[in-house]
């Protein structure tokens with residue numbers, strides 16, 4: 001096609017096949033491509049509206065737009081990208097209105113790697129370009145301080161607001177920061193637990209965050225209940241292992257969430273397999289647990305994390321695997337889980353708001369890419 005033939009109309013036709021990787025829908029149909037123009041020399045200008053700052057998603061979208069525009073005869077393509085991270089519903093008395101999404105990480109039983117998953121998922125969200133925080137609500141066994149390598153007392157401002165501690169660009173708060181030693185946790189019971197968590201929500205100055213990840217204690221749902229009463233959460237991520245015997249508790253946990261009308265955003269199967277020294281994949285704990293729970297919860301299986309000794313070793317050293325060895329199989333699996341979670345949250349938002357483009361909020365990240 002010669003460049004004289006390129007019009008806004010033919011450009012529109014060419015771009016109609018560009019699909020949003022998060023919503024899996026043509027970007028033009030969902031209002032995610034705007035301000036199309038064709039300059040006299042055949043230069044094309046277009047603005048893309050995306051639900052994630054993820055550089056992989058941006059690169060994919062840029063490539064598709066550029067290819068389609070050039071095939072239609074564009075001589076140059078100028079793509080501006082606006083990022084709008086979707087936001088949960090915020091009620092009038094919401095204790096943390098500056099936090100766009102709150103994700104509860106839960107498991108039916110202990111020891112499945114819930115805290116490991118929570119920290120690595122948080123770091124993967126951070127590496128995708130989001131502003132993140134993590135709240136260690138596992139009051140009986142706070143392990144986030146150790147896993148994130150942070151100890152000490154969070155400072156308090158004059159107005160009594162507690163400032164979260166920060167490492168790897170992640171804001172964090174844990175009951176562990178406020179205890180004299182770890183053993184103190186066991187004397188905390190019901191009402192104290194709830195008032196401590198409510199105080200955390202209210203009194204911590206989280207500021208503006210895209211995602212706050214909550215590591216909840218395993219088992220019963222009272223902490224989830226406290227959370228659900230206090231604020232509208234984006235949803236729950238359920239962590240499980242592949243083996244059959246562990247599943248009953250997870251089913252109970254899923255049922256409890258549906259009673260509380262907490263949407264399950266997805267299931268993560270941890271310790272799914274181990275690759276031995278001969279490179280053979282061993283399913284040490286059986287198979288299928290994640291899929292079964294996902295089916296029961298009518299939610300996607302967000303990913304399967306392999307069992308890799310460095311996950312524990314780096315966790316013990318206070319530098320989670322996503323941060324310390326981002327190229328490892330487990331870190332890549334956590335990264336894929338984060339991308340899938342971002343997509344799920346965006347899609348739920350899309351459905352809730354009737355399929356319209358995420359409305360502009362203040363201060364969008366705007367990247368201007370001129371080629």
Ligand SMILES: Nc1ncnc2c1ncn2[C@@H]1O[C@H](COP(=O)(O)OP(=O)(O)OP(=O)(O)O)[C@@H](O)[C@H]1O
Pocket residue numbers: 107109110111112113114115116117138141143217218270271305306307308309310311312313315316330
């Ligand atoms: N994929 C993995 N590969 C290797 N080790 C892992 C993996 N996931 C978790 N672990 C290790 O398993 C142990 C339990 O993990 P973690 O503390 O995250 O579990 P949890 O479900 O949060 O436990 P709790 O019952 O204390 O809340 C830790 O030593 C952790 O390092």
